[in-house]
Amino acid sequence: MKKNGLYSKEEKIFQDKNKLYRAHSVKQIAYSTDPRDFGQVAKSIPCQEACPAKTNIPGYIRCINEKRYGRAYELNRGANIMPGVLGRICSRPCETACRHGAPDNGVSVGICHLKRACADLKSPMHRIIEGLYAPTGKSVAVVGSGPAGLAAAHDLAILGHRAVVFETMEKPGGMLMYGIPEFRLPRDLLMTEINNILRLGVELKTSQAVGTHITLETLTEEFDAVVVAAGCTKPRLLGVEGEDLENVYNGLDFMKAVNASNRGQTPIINETNRQSNRGLSPIKNVAVIGGGFTAVDCARSAIRLGAEEVALYIRKTMDDMRIDETEKHEARFEGIGVESLVQPARILGENGRVSGIAFVRTRIEKTGTPPFKKSVPIAGSEFVVPCDSVIAALGQAPDVHDVSDVLTGLDKDTPATGMKGVFAAGDFVTGSTDVISAIAGGRRTALAVDLYLTAMERKKTVVRLESHATTDRPRSYDFIDRVPMNTIAMDQRLADHTNEVETGFDPDQALEESQRCYLCNLKYEIDPLRCIYCSACIDVAPKDCIKMVETIPVNADGTYGRYAETGQWDKVVSITIDNEACIRCGQCYAVCPMDCISVTKTELIQMDMDE
Ligand SMILES: Cc1cc2nc3c(=O)[nH]c(=O)nc-3n(C[C@H](O)[C@H](O)[C@H](O)COP(=O)(O)OP(=O)(O)OC[C@H]3O[C@@H](n4cnc5c(N)ncnc54)[C@H](O)[C@@H]3O)c2cc1C
Ligand code: SF4
Ligand code: SF4
Ligand code: SF4
Missing domain, CATH: 1.10.1060 (Fumarate Reductase Iron-sulfur Protein; Chain B, domain 2)
Structure with missing residues (x-):
C-alpha cells in the first residue's frame, strides 16, 4: 500500500x-x-x-x-x-x-x-x-412484484415487451418490502432500485390480487404471456398443541406488522398487548422457533420492540442455520440466545395466553439424500422453558389458492407450466430460497418467455478473452x-x-x-513453445501453482481434467499454471527470462445472436 x-x-x-x-x-x-x-x-x-x-x-x-x-x-x-x-x-x-x-x-x-x-x-x-431492444408489440403480465417478478419484468421490458406487474400488497418488493426488516434494508434505497426498473416502462398495479381482483384466465386472454412470481407467502405451522393461544405469532405476519410501523412508531409487540384489552403485561420473554432468515429477523425485531429476553430454538446446530456468519454475530451481539438440538412438543398456556413451551431434545442422524442429515427427537427428554410469547418462524410455502392451476404441469427447468403461455419464477417455483436465486430465476424465465413470444433465441452467453x-x-x-x-x-x-x-x-x-481479491478472472498461461524449462517461475511461486505435467486430460464436455503431474524431467511435456491454485501474485510473470507467461482477462458476457 x-x-x-x-x-x-x-x-x-x-x-x-x-x-x-x-x-x-x-x-x-x-x-x-x-x-x-x-x-x-x-x-x-x-x-x-x-x-x-x-x-x-x-x-x-x-x-x-x-x-x-x-x-x-x-x-x-x-x-x-x-x-x-x-x-x-x-x-x-x-x-x-x-x-x-x-x-x-x-x-x-x-x-x-x-x-x-x-x-x-x-x-x-x-x-x-441498459441495452434496449426495439419494441415487439407483445405484452406480458407478471404476478407478484418480489425480486423474481421485478427481475422478469425488467428483462422483458429490455427485450422490447410491455410488462405489467400485478401485486396484492400496497407496495412493491415482496419480501424485500414486507419480510426483511428496515434495520437491514432501508426502504428509500429499496424504492430507488425498484424505480430504476419501473423507469424502463414497466407498469405496476398494486393492491391487485390475481384471483381476487382479476382472474388468471383474464390475464391469459389480455396478455400474450403470463409470469407467475407469487413467492412463498403461506407460513408453515408448528402443528403442536397450544398454537392457537394468544401471543403465538407466525414469523411472516410478525415481520409484516413490524415493517408496517414507520420510523419512530410505538413498538408493535407492546401495541398488540395494549389493544388486546385483557390487561396483559407487556411481552418480556420471547421464544422464536426456527433458525432461518425469518426467525433471526423476528428475534432481532423483538429485541428492538421492547422484549427483555429473546432466544432462538433450533432443531439442528448453529452451523446448520441458513444465515450468514455476520448475522449470527449481530444477533449474538444484540443478546439473542440460541438453544440448539431441540424441537417444540407443545405450547403451554394460562388464561388463554402463553406461559411456556415444552421441548424435546433432538440428535442428528445421517441420511442418504441432501442435506444428508436430519434431526430426530430423543424420547423422554422433555423439558419446559417459561416464556410469555412464541414466534413460529418455520418458513413459508406457495399460497396457491388464487393461482393453483399454474402448478399443474410445472416444469422447474424451463420454467413453463401446464397452461399455454403461462410461466413461473422465483420462490413460487423453487420453494423458499433467497433473493439472488429469485432474481436469477426471474431472469431465466424472462428469456424463456421471450423465446416463446418471438420464436427466436436473441441472446447468447460467450467468454470474452482480452489480453x-x-x-x-x-x-x-x-x-x-x-x-x-x-x-x-x-x-x-x-x-x-x-x-x-x-x-x-x-x-x-x-x-x-x-x-x-486475487482477480481470479485473470488467466495465467505459459507458452510451451517458448518456455526453456528453467523453472525460475516454480522457484518464486508462493504456492503449488505451477506444475510439471505429463498429460492434461480432456473431459467428455470438452473441458480440461486434472493434470497428470510428474517429478521426472524426462517425462515433462509442459510446465503449466494451475489457475485453480494461482493467487495472481504475478511473481512468475516478473521472473520469467523468456517473457513466455501471458495474462488473459476472461469474462462471461451476453451477446445478441446477430452480433
Ligand atoms: C423475514 C424474511 C427475511 C429474509 N431475509 C433474506 C435475506 O436476508 N437474504 C435473502 O437473500 N433472502 C431473504 N429472505 C428470502 C427472500 O426474501 C425470498 O427468497 C425472495 O423474496 C423470493 O422472491 P420472490 O420474488 O420469488 O417472492 P416474494 O418476495 O415472496 O414476492 C412474491 C410477491 O407476489 C405477491 N403475490 C402473491 N400472490 C399474488 C397474487 N395472487 N396476485 C398478485 N400478487 C401476488 C406477494 O404479495 C409478493 O409481493 C427473507 C425472507 C423473509 C420472509
Ligand atoms: S474467488 Fe477470487 S475473484 Fe472471486 S472474490 Fe474471491 S479472490 Fe476475488
Ligand atoms: S501468478 Fe503467482 S500464484 Fe499465479 S501461477 Fe504465477 S507465481 Fe503462482
Ligand atoms: S520461468 Fe518462464 S521459461 Fe522458465 S520455466 Fe517458467 S515459464 Fe518456462
Missing part, C-alpha cells in the same frame, strides 16, 4: 512493468463459445460460478480498486438488478466459494460489502446502462485482514427499530478490501 506518498520497491517494479506493457502492447480481444473456455471460467472464478446470477465479481472489485464505482455498480446491475439491496442482504454463496477463504489462504473477500460499497460510493448521477497486463497486485496484499463492516452502537439500534445497523465502507476501506 502507498505509505507517506511512497510505494514499496515491490510495488514499483510491478507498476513499471505494467507501464511498459501498456505502452508497447495492443490489446487483443476474442469471443469464444469453446466449452474449454466456459469450463476454465467456471473452475477459475469460483465466486462467480457460485453466484446464481453469475455476477462478474472480480470485474467489479477491480473497478472499485480503480475508484470507478459507477462502472462497478453497473457491472453488478447487469447481472443482479439490485446491487444496493443485495449489497446489504444477499445470502452470499459467492463468499463461501471465494478462493481467499480456502485453507491456507485466509478469509474470503467481503464480496457483498464491496457490492454495497459501489452502490453507496457511486455518484448519485451516474449513468445507468491483459500482469495483475498489478503485490504479494503483500494477500496478508491484508478482511475489513470489518462498520455498525451502529446498541443504544442507536434500540432507539428506533428502523435504524440501519451496518453503515457501509468509506472509500479507503473499500480500496483496502478490494486489494484482497
Whole structure:
C-alpha cells in the first residue's frame, strides 16, 4: 500500500512493468463459445460460478480498486438488478466459494460489502446502462412484484415487451418490502432500485390480487404471456398443541406488522398487548422457533420492540442455520440466545395466553439424500422453558389458492407450466430460497418467455478473452485482514427499530478490501513453445501453482481434467499454471527470462445472436 506518498520497491517494479506493457502492447480481444473456455471460467472464478446470477465479481472489485464505482455498480446491475439491496442482504454463496477463504489462504473477500460499497460510493448521477431492444408489440403480465417478478419484468421490458406487474400488497418488493426488516434494508434505497426498473416502462398495479381482483384466465386472454412470481407467502405451522393461544405469532405476519410501523412508531409487540384489552403485561420473554432468515429477523425485531429476553430454538446446530456468519454475530451481539438440538412438543398456556413451551431434545442422524442429515427427537427428554410469547418462524410455502392451476404441469427447468403461455419464477417455483436465486430465476424465465413470444433465441452467453497486463497486485496484499463492516452502537439500534445497523465502507476501506481479491478472472498461461524449462517461475511461486505435467486430460464436455503431474524431467511435456491454485501474485510473470507467461482477462458476457 502507498505509505507517506511512497510505494514499496515491490510495488514499483510491478507498476513499471505494467507501464511498459501498456505502452508497447495492443490489446487483443476474442469471443469464444469453446466449452474449454466456459469450463476454465467456471473452475477459475469460483465466486462467480457460485453466484446464481453469475455476477462478474472480480470485474467489479477491480473497478472499485480503480475508484470507478459507477462502472462497478453497473457491472453488478447487469447481472443482479439490485446491487444496493443485495449489497446489504444477499445470502452470499459467492463468499463461501471465494478462493481467499480456502485453507491456507485466509478469509474470503467481503464480496457483498464491496457490492454495497459501489452502490453507496457511486455518484448519485451516474449513468445507468441498459441495452434496449426495439419494441415487439407483445405484452406480458407478471404476478407478484418480489425480486423474481421485478427481475422478469425488467428483462422483458429490455427485450422490447410491455410488462405489467400485478401485486396484492400496497407496495412493491415482496419480501424485500414486507419480510426483511428496515434495520437491514432501508426502504428509500429499496424504492430507488425498484424505480430504476419501473423507469424502463414497466407498469405496476398494486393492491391487485390475481384471483381476487382479476382472474388468471383474464390475464391469459389480455396478455400474450403470463409470469407467475407469487413467492412463498403461506407460513408453515408448528402443528403442536397450544398454537392457537394468544401471543403465538407466525414469523411472516410478525415481520409484516413490524415493517408496517414507520420510523419512530410505538413498538408493535407492546401495541398488540395494549389493544388486546385483557390487561396483559407487556411481552418480556420471547421464544422464536426456527433458525432461518425469518426467525433471526423476528428475534432481532423483538429485541428492538421492547422484549427483555429473546432466544432462538433450533432443531439442528448453529452451523446448520441458513444465515450468514455476520448475522449470527449481530444477533449474538444484540443478546439473542440460541438453544440448539431441540424441537417444540407443545405450547403451554394460562388464561388463554402463553406461559411456556415444552421441548424435546433432538440428535442428528445421517441420511442418504441432501442435506444428508436430519434431526430426530430423543424420547423422554422433555423439558419446559417459561416464556410469555412464541414466534413460529418455520418458513413459508406457495399460497396457491388464487393461482393453483399454474402448478399443474410445472416444469422447474424451463420454467413453463401446464397452461399455454403461462410461466413461473422465483420462490413460487423453487420453494423458499433467497433473493439472488429469485432474481436469477426471474431472469431465466424472462428469456424463456421471450423465446416463446418471438420464436427466436436473441441472446447468447460467450467468454470474452482480452489480453491483459500482469495483475498489478503485490504479494503483500494477500496478508491484508478482511475489513470489518462498520455498525451502529446498541443504544442507536434500540432507539428506533428502523435504524440501519451496518453503515457501509468509506472509500479507503473499500480500496483496502478490494486489494484482497486475487482477480481470479485473470488467466495465467505459459507458452510451451517458448518456455526453456528453467523453472525460475516454480522457484518464486508462493504456492503449488505451477506444475510439471505429463498429460492434461480432456473431459467428455470438452473441458480440461486434472493434470497428470510428474517429478521426472524426462517425462515433462509442459510446465503449466494451475489457475485453480494461482493467487495472481504475478511473481512468475516478473521472473520469467523468456517473457513466455501471458495474462488473459476472461469474462462471461451476453451477446445478441446477430452480433
Ligand atoms: C423475514 C424474511 C427475511 C429474509 N431475509 C433474506 C435475506 O436476508 N437474504 C435473502 O437473500 N433472502 C431473504 N429472505 C428470502 C427472500 O426474501 C425470498 O427468497 C425472495 O423474496 C423470493 O422472491 P420472490 O420474488 O420469488 O417472492 P416474494 O418476495 O415472496 O414476492 C412474491 C410477491 O407476489 C405477491 N403475490 C402473491 N400472490 C399474488 C397474487 N395472487 N396476485 C398478485 N400478487 C401476488 C406477494 O404479495 C409478493 O409481493 C427473507 C425472507 C423473509 C420472509
Ligand atoms: S479472490 Fe476475488 S475473484 Fe477470487 S474467488 Fe474471491 S472474490 Fe472471486
Ligand atoms: S501468478 Fe504465477 S507465481 Fe503467482 S500464484 Fe499465479 S501461477 Fe503462482
Ligand atoms: S520461468 Fe518462464 S521459461 Fe522458465 S520455466 Fe517458467 S515459464 Fe518456462
